[in-house]
Amino acid sequence: MKAIIIICDGMADRPHAELGKKTPLEIAKTGNMDTLARKGETGILDPIAPGIRAGTDTSHLAILGYDPKESYTGRGPLEAAGIGLDILEGDIAIRCNFATVDDNLIVRDRRAGRINEGTEELAKAVNEISLDGADFVFKESTAHRAALVLRGSGLGCGVSESDPHTEGRKVMPITPLDGSQKSKKTARILNEFSKRSHEVLNEHPINKKRAASGKPPANMLLLRGVGEYPRLTSFEEKYKLKSGCMATTGIVKGIAKLLCMDILEPVPEYDLRIKNVVRYMDDYDFILVNIKEADEAAHDHNPGEKVEIIEKIDAAVSPLIEFSKENYVALLSDHTTPSNLGDHSGDPVPLVICGPEVRTDDITEFNERACSRGGINRIKGTDLMPILMNLMNRAEKYGA
Amino acid sequence: MKAIIIICDGMADRPHAELGKKTPLEIAKTGNMDTLARKGETGILDPIAPGIRAGTDTSHLAILGYDPKESYTGRGPLEAAGIGLDILEGDIAIRCNFATVDDNLIVRDRRAGRINEGTEELAKAVNEISLDGADFVFKESTAHRAALVLRGSGLGCGVSESDPHTEGRKVMPITPLDGSQKSKKTARILNEFSKRSHEVLNEHPINKKRAASGKPPANMLLLRGVGEYPRLTSFEEKYKLKSGCMATTGIVKGIAKLLCMDILEPVPEYDLRIKNVVRYMDDYDFILVNIKEADEAAHDHNPGEKVEIIEKIDAAVSPLIEFSKENYVALLSDHTTPSNLGDHSGDPVPLVICGPEVRTDDITEFNERACSRGGINRIKGTDLMPILMNLMNRAEKYGA
Numbered sequence: 126m127k128a129i130i131i132i133c134d135g136m137a138d139r140p141h142a143e144l145g146k147k148t149p150l151e152i153a154k155t156g157n158m159d160t161l162a163r164k165g166e167t168g169i170l171d172p173i174a175p176g177i178r179a180g181t182d183t184s185h186l187a188i189l190g191y192d193p194k195e196s197y198t199g200r201g202p203l204e205a206a207g208i209g210l211d212i213l214e215g216d217i218a219i220r221c222n223f224a225t226v227d228d229n230l231i232v233r234d235r236r237a238g239r240i241n242e243g244t245e246e247l248a249k250a251v252n253e254i255s256l257d258g259a260d261f262v263f264k265e266s267t268a269h270r271a272a273l274v275l276r277g278s279g280l281g282c283g284v285s286e287s288d289p290h291t292e293g294r295k296v297m298p299i300t301p302l303d304g305s306q307k308s309k310k311t312a313r314i315l316n317e318f319s320k321r322s323h324e325v326l327n328e329h330p331i332n333k334k335r336a337a338s339g340k341p342p343a344n345m346l347l348l349r350g351v352g353e354y355p356r357l358t359s360f361e362e363k364y365k366l367k368s369g370c371m372a373t374t375g376i377v378k379g380i381a382k383l384l385c386m387d388i389l390e391p392v393p394e395y396d397l398r399i400k401n402v403v404r405y406m407d408d409y410d411f412i413l414v415n416i417k418e419a420d421e422a423a424h425d426h427n428p429g430e431k432v433e434i435i436e437k438i439d440a441a442v443s444p445l446i447e448f449s450k451e452n453y454v455a456l457l458s459d460h461t462t463p464s465n466l467g468d469h470s471g472d473p474v475p476l477v478i479c480g481p482e483v484r485t486d487d488i489t490e491f492n493e494r495a496c497s498r499g500g501i502n503r504i505k506g507t508d509l510m511p512i513l514m515n516l517m518n519r520a521e522k523y524g525a
Numbered sequence: 526m527k528a529i530i531i532i533c534d535g536m537a538d539r540p541h542a543e544l545g546k547k548t549p550l551e552i553a554k555t556g557n558m559d560t561l562a563r564k565g566e567t568g569i570l571d572p573i574a575p576g577i578r579a580g581t582d583t584s585h586l587a588i589l590g591y592d593p594k595e596s597y598t599g600r601g602p603l604e605a606a607g608i609g610l611d612i613l614e615g616d617i618a619i620r621c622n623f624a625t626v627d628d629n630l631i632v633r634d635r636r637a638g639r640i641n642e643g644t645e646e647l648a649k650a651v652n653e654i655s656l657d658g659a660d661f662v663f664k665e666s667t668a669h670r671a672a673l674v675l676r677g678s679g680l681g682c683g684v685s686e687s688d689p690h691t692e693g694r695k696v697m698p699i700t701p702l703d704g705s706q707k708s709k710k711t712a713r714i715l716n717e718f719s720k721r722s723h724e725v726l727n728e729h730p731i732n733k734k735r736a737a738s739g740k741p742p743a744n745m746l747l748l749r750g751v752g753e754y755p756r757l758t759s760f761e762e763k764y765k766l767k768s769g770c771m772a773t774t775g776i777v778k779g780i781a782k783l784l785c786m787d788i789l790e791p792v793p794e795y796d797l798r799i800k801n802v803v804r805y806m807d808d809y810d811f812i813l814v815n816i817k818e819a820d821e822a823a824h825d826h827n828p829g830e831k832v833e834i835i836e837k838i839d840a841a842v843s844p845l846i847e848f849s850k851e852n853y854v855a856l857l858s859d860h861t862t863p864s865n866l867g868d869h870s871g872d873p874v875p876l877v878i879c880g881p882e883v884r885t886d887d888i889t890e891f892n893e894r895a896c897s898r899g900g901i902n903r904i905k906g907t908d909l910m911p912i913l914m915n916l917m918n919r920a921e922k923y924g925a
Binding site: 486504512515 | 539540547548569573574575576577578579581582583584593597600717750776794863865868869870871872893894897898901902
């Protein structure tokens with residue numbers, strides 16, 4: 126037997142005044158998800174633990190069965206892996222933003238006008254710098270995003286960030302936080318990298334051209350999310366499942382790459398995406414799918430748009446009903462993103478598990494409040510994979 | 526106030542096609558268990574954690590409040606204690622099967638035709654061997670089962686098993702797994718024991734007689750479940766409860782002996798068994814009862830027989846209704862054993878706690894799905910004893 130986990134990113138919400146004190150999932154017409162709820166077993170899930178506000182990264186690690194307390198070492202390594210940088214044990218990875226600063230290093234735009242062209246060439250110029258004490262690779266990602274991997278002996282990751290996280294403030298010097306020689310070395314090298322990359326970017330023709338046409342130049346790299354490469358058992362070794370991951374988000378792809386899962390490219394249309402996943406299941410035992418868009422609507426404080434997106438997702442998941450006759454499907458949100466808050470919250474998320482031998486409960490709707498009365502009751506993110514392994518009759522016995 | 530825990534071994538199940546997608550417990554007429562559910566508070570319980578497939582051993586340890594992560598060191602010590610072998614700190618205990626091998630040590634019958642006579646005499650012959658580097662005691666149990674306790678200085682338990690677990694394969698040499706001198710010593714001694722016991726058994730008149738009458742000779746001991754004696758606080762010391770255990774299964778008796786609980790012999794008839802337990806409660810504060818038979822029907826893939834057994838158990842538990850007016854009763858399964866799977870699974874089990882001051886919920890049936898809506902919600906095996914201690918007003922305050 127096989128299993129699919131569908132994560133509808135940030136789909137869970139809180140009751141919203143504009144929706145008559147209902148959640149987007151309660152308002153949306155979700156016939157297919159409701160069918161899964163009727164045929165399956167429902168519950169609520171705390172991605173990490175009750176009340177803890179999970180990131181997409183920590184939540185996905187937990188849902189895949191990797192306790193973030195041990196597996197999460199910061200966003201840098203996940204981001205770097207997600208854009209295809211090879212990371213080795215001992216490497217330090219850092220998230221970067223192309224940003225705009227003035228002559229006094231005051232941040233004017235943390236995203237350099239959400240720059241979306243020329244970053245590959247800018248990255249090439251940055252990579253020509255050579256640093257004393259470590260090698261590095263720098264690579265652009267989508268828009269203003271980029272990542273940096275430092276490689277050398279005796280590097281530590283206990284350092285501060287250069288990103289002031291607010292415009293109008295000065296780029297911050299990177300300082301060691303833990304007093305170790307290793308972190309001191311990293312801080313020195315990263316400050317050197319900041320200074321030198323600023324010099325290179327400030328003089329780069331692409332930025333001269335941007336300035337001339339009134340666009341904010343990408344003349345600074347803001348560093349954050351510094352983390353050491355986490356040593357993780359591969360997903361296949363842990364579960365003996367041939368596995369893939371389909372996601373548009375770099376961070377989710379990064380997690381999948383660190384776990385040596387195959388990366389399956391999604392088509393833009395939701396419905397084809399899920400159809401493709403079911404087709405891929407001929408070759409895989411397990412696929413995790415992340416559908417990002419509901420989260421984005423909630424970040425934009427737009428509950429109405431979130432309702433529409435949920436209905437599109439619902440239409441797309443119909444192939445799962447057939448698939449779950451012989452195999453298992455878990456559908457859930459990775460965290461709550463209240464449209465009113467515009468950011469992740471720590472509320473639990475609804476969950477349905479559907480498949481041939483679940484103890485079907487009497488819940489007939491898929492949403493936050495209906496699922497809270499379901500047969501699964503309330504579990505944690507790290508419980509989901511053991512539960513699926515058990516249902517697939519693939520779990521090892523503990524004791525005799 | 527006093528408490529009884531009734532564990533109906535493997536009684537929980539999954540919805541079964543032959544039972545119209547109901548579980549045996551849902552199909553069975555269980556008027557007495559339903560009465561307990563109506564008068565009590567219900568919930569579901571994960572013996573270890575959600576999805577984890579518990580053995581009878583790890584589950585009973587957890588339900589008695591001993592986290593198996595700390596208390597479970599393998600089946601050997603529990604098995605050996607169960608048949609009355611004294612085990613001391615530092616001892617290594619091993620489960621053994623009387624088995625049949627050919628001249629090339631290929632296993633022909635892992636259970637020597639489920640031999641049921643003469644094993645006491647065979648064990649006596651084995652005990653006459655002397656080994657270099659350790660003393661030992663070997664004792665027969667029921668049918669083909671036996672246990673071995675090694676005692677000596679510097680013994681480790683990080684060794685492999687000689688049991689190939691499949692017929693047609695050769696007896697395996699025992700090898701040290703952790704590189705320690707202690708485990709090397711144990712491996713050497715156990716290989717010597719295997720060889721010497723085979724020589725003794727192969728020539729034994731009982732086996733000559735078996736072979737002559739066409740029965741497979743018990744000419745080899747297969748070793749498995751090697752474990753060090755776990756140092757456990759006695760049940761009485763931990764809870765200040767005078768306690769007993771009534772079980773037919775060696776492994777449950779073994780756990781009870783390791784915890785210094787009194788062993789109460791069950792009569793074969795269920796109904797008398799429970800009546801006797803209630804009578805015993807004049808002298809005890811706590812008794813754990815294990816009723817094995819539903820698990821066996823599920824291991825035999827026989828949901829119909831499981832329904833019948835559950836109804837017999839239900840008839841037997843009627844004295845608990847009266848008992849729970851003044852005292853507490855918890856009735857549950859130690860793990861799910863789906864009749865379709867024929868082995869333990871990691872699904873949660875139903876639980877009812879009945880007694881004078883529980884917060885009675887509105888559940889009126891005792892089964893997997895009804896209890897999932899109960900007031901206890903979803904708890905773990907190790908939560909049960911603290912809950913009972915609390916209800917009996919015997920728990921110590923944490924803080925002030």
